[in-house]
Amino acid sequence: MENEFSKIYRKRIKQKKEFEDRTKKIIVTVAAILFAFFFIMPTVLTITNSFMKATEITANYGSIFAKDEKGARKYISKTVNLKFIPDMVTFEQYYTVLLKSPEYLFKFWNSMIYTVPIVVVQLMLASFAAYGFSRHESKIKDVIFFIYIILMLMPYQVTLVPNYLVSDTLNILDTRWAIWFPGFFSPFAIYLLTKFMRRVPKELTEAAEIDGAGEWEIFSKIQFPLCKGGIASILILVFFDYWNMVEQPLILLKDEDLHPLSVFLSKINQGEISLAFAVAVIYLIPPLLLFLYGEDYLVEGISYQGGVKG
């Protein structure tokens, strides 16, 4: 009899716990959905708004971009209608940007011309340097690596002054080289890639050494191929970073023709607001493709960053 009771009792407790678990799960999921909504909504809105007709945009958001005499943005108190879905889906904005306003494409091209060589050269130099750091570790190399970490951590406010000085001395201010050079030698990729390469088991390289492989062979046939995933992830991170650059061109390039689209976009004024969303989306496409294609690499790369000390 008692046994029966305790059985029922236990069942009740179990049911209660299951119910609590389920409610908890539902609450957490709903919270996560709200959060996710907050995270993707701005991007999604930008994309949907890029299919709006120019007149609709001016009517909805025109008042935001009015400016006063000084060039500062003036915020007139007029209604702003945030629209999730345009009244009429058109490609009008894209048509105008792609076929009638070459300056945007030109600036887009500038962004490409800065970012792609920087990503390629920085990663190339970084894979060499990371190999150098991960082989025959010594005290001096540790010290140098530490200097690299400090350099990596310094904000632009600090590094831009030396950058400016060097560009001035080398007479490359106001040329693309002023952006390229500091990007080529930025220690960020080296730091991450060294972490990847240090994780390659020592037995592998030692076995290769015994088999008489030279350093170049160990690099090109063992270390580099084993770190391909890491290189992909760093490539994505470096691309995002330089695609988004603002500080460097503002200081190192006075010639606005050389500015990347990121800086140019901020100078969009009322007359061009009808194109702004399409330009924003066009600017978003390269990193978006990289993200969709390489999200797993990206996650792996970020995980590695925090994983090991030093």
Add this chain to the structure above:
Amino acid sequence: MKINSLITRRTKKPKQRVKTIGKRELISWLFLAPSLIGVFIFFVAPFMVVIGYSFLNNPIQKEFVGFSNFVNVWNNSAFRKAGLNTLNFSFTAVPLAVVLSLLLAVVMESRIPFKSFFRSSFLSPLMVPTASIVLIWQVMFHQNGLVNNVLAALGDTSKTDWLKSDKAYVVLLTLFLWKNLGYNMILFMSALAAIPKELIEVARIESAGKLQIFWHVKLRFMSPTIMFVTIMSLINSFKVFREIYLLTGDYPYDSLYMLQHYMNNKFSSLDYQMLSAAAIIMFIVVTILIYFLTKLENSYGKDVEG
């Protein structure tokens, strides 16, 4: 004689091995060389020059003036305002970024559906260039925009002008968290996954509650990651100028005047010695902050394996 030849042979052989290792080590330095040369020319050497400039009256006359540049910068009201605004922002943004992303990581670790969808959406702001997204933020935070409409629906009809008042700070904080939480979350997720299951099992057997396990086991185990996330968030918080510039242009609201604005002004007047002194002050402050954080982590997490 025989012994002698044995000895020479013995000493000869290791010597040769030392030589081959030396050659390999030399080659490893060759791999490093391009980067070393570049970093020296473009970062280290000019930084030395910057240190030099900070003690001179100007780069042409080159008169040694001691610490007067530093004193000037330090007493400059614009620099102070910029510095205080920047630190103020960092000291709010960084703790929030750490705590919220840890919370997100814990949620992602629990058993919820659509995990990969959540991960992608939390991480997606990382790829969005700031320039592409400021438009929609402006629309949302406009005086008659979405945010105020939502607030009005909730009963708050004060109609804050978000970008042109002290509240601009809140907008910036939102943007910063929006962009950086996903990245931090991934770091925490991998740290959570790396905690040995046995450790948690042992704690559970010793009848530790969920909260206790989190507080005493997981958090301590993650302390290197917490430190790393804090440092990265700190560095990223200095980059918030980007958002400010793209949102408000050259003339931001007072509370948004950051160190980068100060530097930009000095660049346009080419005030080398002030720039140098300011850069070095910032270098020192950042170094002290990082050193302090590292020390803190060492004393907190010293009894667990990182």
